[in-house]
Amino acid sequence: MSAPSLIIRPAVAADVSGICDLVNGFAARNLMLPRTPQQVHHVLGDFMVVAEEERIVGCGYLARLRAGLVEIRSLAIAESLQGQGIGGELLERLVDAARRRDMRQVCALTLAPEFFLRHGFRRVDRWAISPKIWGECVYCPKFHACDEIAVLRELTP
Template identity: 40%
Template sequence: MTIICRKALPEDVEALYELIQGYAAKGIMLPRSHEALSRNIATFIVAQDGDRLIGCGSLCRLGSDLVEIRSLGIVDGYKGQGIGSKLVDALIAEAKLQGIPKVMALTYEAAFFQKNGFKIVDKEIFPEKVWTDCVNCAKQHCCDEIAVVKIIEPVPENEQLSFAQI
């Protein structure tokens, strides 16, 4: 099994949709429409085993110094093999390339993110998130997700890093 992480392509939309819908049906991820996935395809990184898309995650910019990891999921049968950590590493590398020092997530899997260097924090320290997404969420007043954050060092201006180096 050779797993690669790469930037998502327009032809990945259907597989992304099916993966995300599986999580959304369980109430643990927000659903994304085909149109939203197509519009935001450049924000996604996927994990692939051969020709099969087996995982995904995206970055959503919330401010000049903050991005959120969203839609992080792995196909059943591939969980527990380090693929989620590979995706998180690739997403953090992408944030680094963009010069964004803070990466956050809202999650039900805080231990996974802690294992990947994130710290649990109070959701209220992210007004960018609260006013863009949470304000429209049905769980706004009874949110059971845990906020996590990781502070990263941006790539120095005199050093170039390519996505292939991840």
């Protein structure tokens, strides 16, 4: 990790409010979807965080969409620490976790496609990740005017 005081680790219950603060700060600017503490608790075992002692400065989690396909959600790095490669390291840790779960593909819906393209993802039609569309996007207020871009990375074993 570029900054020695930072560690990337699986999330624990004490991280929930820090994760919500981080994600909901970006959600308030329409950069990502908001998450409630209940939602985060529900998928806590799938979350990784970047921690600076007690403070959560990065997060992201894996959501299984169908056999072999997993989505990266709620990926965020605190603004003051962006552009130092921390998001890239966290992304690779999530990809490793997906590989360990025998996933063959990792996808994301994002407003920051260039970040993912640098990490081996390619742009795809959003219907390539259709379980996401039917499971979550149809409930989104932006469904008919979605500005997010679907990206996908094939995993080698």
